[in-house]
Amino acid sequence: MFKSACFFRLADDFVLPGLDALERVLQKARFVPCGPTQAESSGWIAPRGRKSKVLAETVGGHLVLTLATEKRAVPSSAVKAAVEERVERYQAETGNERVPAKVKKEFKEEVLLDLLPRAFSKRSTTTLWLDAKAKLLVVDAGSLAGADRIVSSLLAALLEVPGASPAPDLQIVHTQTSPSAAMAHWLATREAPWHFTIDRDCELKAADEQKSSVRYARHTLDIDEVAQHIAAGKVPTQLAMTWNDRVSFVLTEAGQLRRLKMLDVVLKESEDAKGRDEDNFDANVAILTGELSQLIPDLLEALGGEAAPGAAAAA
Numbered sequence: 114m115f116k117s118a119c120f121f122r123l124a125d126d127f128v129l130p131g132l133d134a135l136e137r138v139l140q141k142a143r144f145v146p147c148g149p150t151q152a153e154s155s156g157w158i159a160p161r162g163r164k165s166k167v168l169a170e171t172v173g174g175h176l177v178l179t180l181a182t183e184k185r186a187v188p189s190s191a192v193k194a195a196v197e198e199r200v201e202r203y204q205a206e207t208g209n210e211r212v213p214a215k216v217k218k219e220f221k222e223e224v225l226l227d228l229l230p231r232a233f234s235k236r237s238t239t240t241l242w243l244d245a246k247a248k249l250l251v252v253d254a255g256s257l258a259g260a261d262r263i264v265s266s267l268l269a270a271l272l273e274v275p276g277a278s279p280a281p282d283l284q285i286v287h288t289q290t291s292p293s294a295a296m297a298h299w300l301a302t303r304e305a306p307w308h309f310t311i312d313r314d315c316e317l318k319a320a321d322e323q324k325s326s327v328r329y330a331r332h333t334l335d336i337d338e339v340a341q342h343i344a345a346g347k348v349p350t351q352l353a354m355t356w357n358d359r360v361s362f363v364l365t366e367a368g369q370l371r372r373l374k375m376l377d378v379v380l381k382e383s384e385d386a387k388g389r390d391e392d393n394f395d396a397n398v399a400i401l402t403g404e405l406s407q408l409i410p411d412l413l414e415a416l417g418g419e420a421a422p423g424a425a426a427a428a
Contacts, residue, residue, distance in 0.1 A: 114401045115240065117255035118362075118370040120409060121264065122248060122419070124282035129176065129245040130274040132169050138273040139168040142266070144181040149230040155182040155262065157270075160240060161394045172398040176243040180263045185232040187225060195224040239263045242402060250283065251405060255371040257285065286368065289417030293366045296349035301340050305354070306415035311335075312353035312361065317342050326350075356408045368416070379404060 129135075144156030159165040160179040170177045199220040200212050240253045241263055250267075254260040264283065271281060288295075295306075305311045315334050318326040327342055343349070350366040359379050362370040375383065383400050413419055 114397045115242075115251070115253040115373050115405075116371075117253055117259075118373060118405065118409075119252045119254045119257065119260040120286045121250040121252070121260075122284050122286050123243075123245075123250060125248060127245065127248055127281045129243070130271065132171060132176075134274045135270065136167070136169045138270050139178070141273075142270065143168065144183075146236075147183045147185050147234055150226050151185070152225070152229060153182070153184045155180060155266070157181070157266075158238065161392060164392070170394070170398075172395050173402065174244075174246060175398065175402045176245065177240065177398055178243075178263075178267065179238050179240045180266050181236060181238045182262065183234050183236040185229050185234045187228045187232045191228060192221065192224050195228065196220045199224070241267065242398075242405075243267075244402070244406065247406065249409070251409075255365065255369050257367065257369075286413070287420040288368060288413060289420050291366075292364055292368045292416060293348045293350065295416050296352045296364065296366075297343050300334060300349060300352070301343045303335050303340075308357050308411045309415060310355045310358075312355055314351070314353035314363065315339070315349060316351040317347035318350050319345075319347050321346070356411060360404050360408055364412075375400070375404065 139157045142156050144158045145154055147154045157168045158179050158181045159167055160170045160177045161167065168178065196217065200217065203212055203216065203220075204210060239259070239262070242251045243249075244251075250264075252260040252263055254263070268281070268283065299305055299311060300315070311334055313329070313331050313333060315329045316326060317328075317339075318324060325347075327347065329339070348366070351363050351371075353361065353363050353372075355361045355376070359376055361372070361374045361376060363372045365371060379400060383396060
């Protein structure tokens, strides 16, 4: 259900507003596809799929929301060519070789309005899971940039709920030890943290100006060569790992998870749970939240525990 995970910590005093009130706010910001001359549109959609109209889904006390974004992409080369044509026409008609910046800007705006209706649109979705009890927000994004839009939209929605408290204090989770430093230690000592194993994919980068890098794919990492790269100053930026033989993922230098995958034992449990709800949504959410609710605390402990807001991780 989630392919990536970027996690945020909610303040201890955060209280999830009433679901009925939240649902009404989300419905006002429901996703509408881009209009003919609209470059981008975003809004909430039903996490359960097209057959549902509910935007705020809860399973076992966990809130699940999905934001859709649609963009019309006009190739920059097409815009440039069309603007140049108008500039040449302007020069011929006015006899002026120099075209004011304001005129060029107007040409570009006109070109975009002309080309947008013919541009193909691309739609993407991002799902979040909010655990109000654990004060944790998890976004299906492998980077802060990818999570930013849905986090901003969530905060805006929470502020719109009648009687809601001020915007919740939401902080990206930082750890006492930086992920890069922890990964370097695990690889150099050839010893994974408790509950985890190191898999066969890794990327190491040098901190010098050349930014040279070494990548291992489907390759054993328990070798002298990896330790030598680390001793020479290369820093791990990605490392494939498995938690409790249940979930595999790639840990990044920023502490996000990518390529999340439930392993066979979890998939078997998932199959056994299916059929209890028509679309298996409840079962999938229960399994995802159940696994990540245990994986994330174990990972944070392996990284030295959470750091105080604003504190820098140890290198």
